[in-house]
Amino acid sequence: MKVQVLLKGYNFLFFGLLAIFIPFLPVYLGEQGLSVSEIGLIVGTGGVVTLIAQPFWGFISDKTKTIRKVMLLLVCLTSVFGYFLFNVNSFVFLVIFALLVYFFLMPLDPLTESLNFTVSEMARVSYGSIRTYGALGFAVLSLIVGFAMDYFGMSSVSILFVLLGLISFGVIWFMPEVQASSKPVTMAGFKQVLNNKEMLLFLALVFICSIPARMNDTFLGIHIRALGGDTSLVGITFFLSATSEIVIFALSFWWLRKGKELEIITIATFFYFVRFIASAFVTSPIALALVQLLQMFTFPIFYTAAIQYLYQIMPKEWRATGQTVLALLFFGLSSIIASYAGGYIYKELGGQTFYFIISIMSFIGVLFGIVLTIRKRRI
Numbered sequence: 001m002k003v004q005v006l007l008k009g010y011n012f013l014f015f016g017l018l019a020i021f022i023p024f025l026p027v028y029l030g031e032q033g034l035s036v037s038e039i040g041l042i043v044g045t046g047g048v049v050t051l052i053a054q055p056f057w058g059f060i061s062d063k064t065k066t067i068r069k070v071m072l073l074l075v076c077l078t079s080v081f082g083y084f085l086f087n088v089n090s091f092v093f094l095v096i097f098a099l100l101v102y103f104f105l106m107p108l109d110p111l112t113e114s115l116n117f118t119v120s121e122m123a124r125v126s127y128g129s130i131r132t133y134g135a136l137g138f139a140v141l142s143l144i145v146g147f148a149m150d151y152f153g154m155s156s157v158s159i160l161f162v163l164l165g166l167i168s169f170g171v172i173w174f175m176p177e178v179q180a181s182s183k184p185v186t187m188a189g190f191k192q193v194l195n196n197k198e199m200l201l202f203l204a205l206v207f208i209c210s211i212p213a214r215m216n217d218t219f220l221g222i223h224i225r226a227l228g229g230d231t232s233l234v235g236i237t238f239f240l241s242a243t244s245e246i247v248i249f250a251l252s253f254w255w256l257r258k259g260k261e262l263e264i265i266t267i268a269t270f271f272y273f274v275r276f277i278a279s280a281f282v283t284s285p286i287a288l289a290l291v292q293l294l295q296m297f298t299f300p301i302f303y304t305a306a307i308q309y310l311y312q313i314m315p316k317e318w319r320a321t322g323q324t325v326l327a328l329l330f331f332g333l334s335s336i337i338a339s340y341a342g343g344y345i346y347k348e349l350g351g352q353t354f355y356f357i358i359s360i361m362s363f364i365g366v367l368f369g370i371v372l373t374i375r376k377r378r379i
Contacts, residue, residue, distance in 0.1 A: 004123050006175045007115065008130055012137035013168040014112055017078065019141035020161050021105060023238045024149070025098065027221045027231055031154050032089050036222060040343020042095055043218050046102035047335030054328045057107035067115050068177045072169060074111075077104040079165025086158035106331060117307060128252025128304060135249050135300065139242035146235010199313050201372055202262075203329055206306055209269045209365035210330040212276060212358035213299070214338035220292070223351045229285030237289040244296035252304050261309035262376055266369030268302035273362040280355035303330070 029039045061070045078101060085097035112134075120127040141160070148156045221234040229237075248255075256264070275294040282288050310326050346354045 002123075003176055004119055004125065004130060006171055007119055008133040010168060010171045010175070011112065011116065011130060011134035012140075013164050013171065014075075014108060014137070015134035016137040016141035016164050017082075017105065017161065017168070018109070019138040019238065019242070020145050020157055020164070021082070021101060022217060023142065023221050023234065024145055024157065024231075026218055027149070027225065027234055028086065028154055028157070029094065029098075030222060030225065031149075032091075032094065034091070034094075036219075036347045037343045038091075039222070040218070040339045040346075042098055042339075044336050044339030044343070045095070046099060046106075047332050047337075047339060049099050049102040050106040050332035050335065051328060053103045054107045054110055054332055055325070058110055058325075061111055061114075066177055067111050068172060068175055071108060071111055071115075071172050074104045074108050075165055075169045075172060078108070079162050079169070082161040082165065083158045086161060087155050109331060110326065110328075113307060117311060126253035126256075127307065128249040128256070128300075131252075131300075131304070132246050132249040135242050135245035139239045139246070142238035142242055143235050146232045146239070149231040149235075196313060198376075199310075201375075202306075202309060202313070203325065205262075205265065205365065205368055205372055206326060207329045207334060208368055209265075209272065209302065209362065210334035211338050212361040212365075213272060214331070214334045215342040215354070215358045216276065216279070218335070218339055219342055219346050219351075219354065220288075222346070223279075223354075224285045224288060226351055227283065227285040227288060229289070233285055233289060237292050240289060241292040241295035244293050245300040248296050248300040249304065252300075255301075256304060256308060258308070258312070261305040261312075262369065262373045264305040265302055265309070266366060266373055268298050268305070269362060269365045269369055271297035272302075273359050273366060276355050276359035276362055280352050280359060306330075 026039050026043060029042060030036075034042070057070055057074065061067050064070070081097050081100040081104065085094070085101055088094055088097060113131075116130045117127055120130055141164070145157050145160065148160065220237065221231075224234050224237060225231075271294055275291060275298060278291045278294070279288060282291060306326060342354070342358075345357060349357075
């Protein structure tokens with residue numbers, strides 16, 4: 001079986017796991033009686049764990065020249081601790097198992113994206129043609145989990161989590177090893193990466209834009225519940241937003257142009273601003289769900305262009321680590337600030353002000369993106 005076929009199946013399953021964990025963990029914790037600030041504390045601390053785990057596993061992958069074996073280990077341990085996470089209600093155990101899942105699940109994202117990009121280059125197919133299946137998996141599982149929580153109880157998702165993990169393990173087992181690079185990893189190469197001013201400015205842009213995006217991801221489900229929606233509507237909301245990504249990923253060969261990544265990222269950031277300012281004005285949970293259709297113009301465009309740009313300016317032997325750094329900023333460091341600050345803002349100022357604030361943050365990202373685009377053209 002062709003490696004890209006197996007990889008498409010794995011993308012469906014892995015992003016299905018993310019669909020259970022990222023949007024529904026805050027909802028699950030809320031149903032266990034935790035306050036918004038406590039939820040923010042756990043998710044924020046999960047960001048701290050991710051900050052440590054992603055470079056750790058990314059470095060191991062680069063040094064050992066194997067992505068597949070590292071992924072097998074991470075998927076196995078994620079499944080085990082995910083099962084316990086969604087079966088406990090003690091605050092202490094919720095914290096322990098949530099952080100363990102963060103440690104083993106979140107490093108899989110940059111490794112998966114590195115594998116996606118490498119295989120797409122080898123097979124001469126578009127990255128989006130593979131990543132589309134991840135968006136599909138996120139969409140389908142979001143819908144399933146939302147209804148499962150409503151009809152079978154919160155702990156029912158633990159069965160889904162383990163099932164997806166086991167199937168993912170089997171798919172990875174049959175995948176051949178794909179080496180990201182034959183060049184050795186050296187400290188001189190790492191210093192070269194850190195001294196690349198273009199890359200540092202790009203990563204600063206990613207960081208600025210990712211904070212409001214992570215705030216929305218963390219507290220969207222909570223805000224839907226606060227407006228009177230149920231967990232099935234939370235699932236429908238994430239289903240709609242993830243479904244909207246599918247066409248964009250599938251057509252990435254058409255809209256993604258080399259040399260235009262910064263412009264594309266800036267446009268996507270502008271739509272983040274539009275999405276969040278619209279979310280601030282709506283008072284109906286259904287209307288809020290519909291606003292999330294703007295996801296098609298935000299995350300898939302932003303992240304696909306960011307990956308392509310990173311791979312152009314990153315030495316080949318450091319691609320897996322570079323992908324880790326990108327994911328670290330987008331899902332790790334930004335999540336720490338987003339969860340701690342977001343929990344405080346939401347609790348003290350309410351949902352409407354919360355969305356006004358993150359829309360302003362996104363607009364700052366738009367301005368910074370314009371500055372970098374102009375700078376690049378002048379060089």
